[in-house]
Amino acid sequence: MPTIHFEGRDVECEAGAVLRDALLAAGETPHNGLADTLNCHGMATCGTCAVAVDGDVSERNAAERRRLSFPPHDADSGLRLACQTEVYGDVDVTKHGGFWGQHVDEK
Numbered sequence: 001m002p003t004i005h006f007e008g009r010d011v012e013c014e015a016g017a018v019l020r021d022a023l024l025a026a027g028e029t030p031h032n033g034l035a036d037t038l039n040c041h042g043m044a045t046c047g048t049c050a051v052a053v054d055g056d057v058s059e060r061n062a063a064e065r066r067r068l069s070f071p072p073h074d075a076d077s078g079l080r081l082a083c084q085t086e087v088y089g090d091v092d093v094t095k096h097g098g099f100w101g102q103h104v105d106e107k
Contacts, residue, residue: 002056006093013087018042019057020049020082023093030082035099042083047073049082050101056089072102079104 004011004019006028013022020030020042029036035048044063050073057080060068064084069075079101082093097103 002087003090004087004093005091007095015088017087018083019051019053019080019085019087019091019093022087023082030093030095030101032095032097032099032101040083044081044084047081047100047102050079050096051082051085052078052094052096052104053080053085053091054093055091056087057091058084058086058088060084072098072100074102077102077104 001012002015004013004022011022011026023030030049030051031039039048040046044067047067061084064081067081095101
């Protein structure tokens with residue numbers, strides 16, 4: 001069973017689980033501030049669940065590539081949308097600052 005390491009906590013999930021869903025089920029959130037309420041609920045349209053992910057996860061799908069290709073995101077940032085990322089093995093997840101989590105140089 002994969003383990004998600006997120007903000008000092010370990011969350012277990014089934015292989016293939018959507019990262020956003022696994023975090024929310026564990027009482028965690030991939031959103032900052034008001035984005036916890038003001039988001040697209042997993043439709044890959046808002047981009048507020050952008051996180052840095054290191055580990056065994058799915059490739060970016062078309063919806064994720066599309067949303068991460070326009071501001072405030074940058075397609076080259078390396079960020080992933082938690083709502084589109086499937087977890088296959090242990091992962092380290094980091095949420096950066098900013099409404100969309102786009103400030104990769106700050107925490």
